[in-house]
Amino acid sequence: MGSFSIWHWLIVLVIVLLVFGTKKLRNIGQDLGGAVKGFKDGMKEADAAADADKPQQKIAEGQIIEGEAKEKVEKAGS
Numbered sequence: 001m002g003s004f005s006i007w008h009w010l011i012v013l014v015i016v017l018l019v020f021g022t023k024k025l026r027n028i029g030q031d032l033g034g035a036v037k038g039f040k041d042g043m044k045e046a047d048a049a050a051d052a053d054k055p056q057q058k059i060a061e062g063q064i065i066e067g068e069a070k071e072k073v074e075k076a077g078s
Contacts, residue, residue, distance in 0.1 A: 017025070059065065 020028075
């Protein structure tokens with residue numbers, strides 16, 4: 001009584017195709033894909049809006065910035 005074999009899944013697929021038909025399944029797939037695309041676009045817009053709302057930090061002249069400096073490595077031939 002473990003996991004289903006490939007034959008179980010094929011029988012389930014055939015039954016689903018008989019019940020719903022290929023046209024209805026294609027429409028469901030298109031609707032689901034559109035919903036996922038809309039969700040991703042909404043997340044990108046929300047991230048862009050959040051980035052636009054963040055105040056930009058300006059550095060005044062003579063202000064000391066703490067951090068760690070790393071040596072710049074140049075590529076040969078550049």
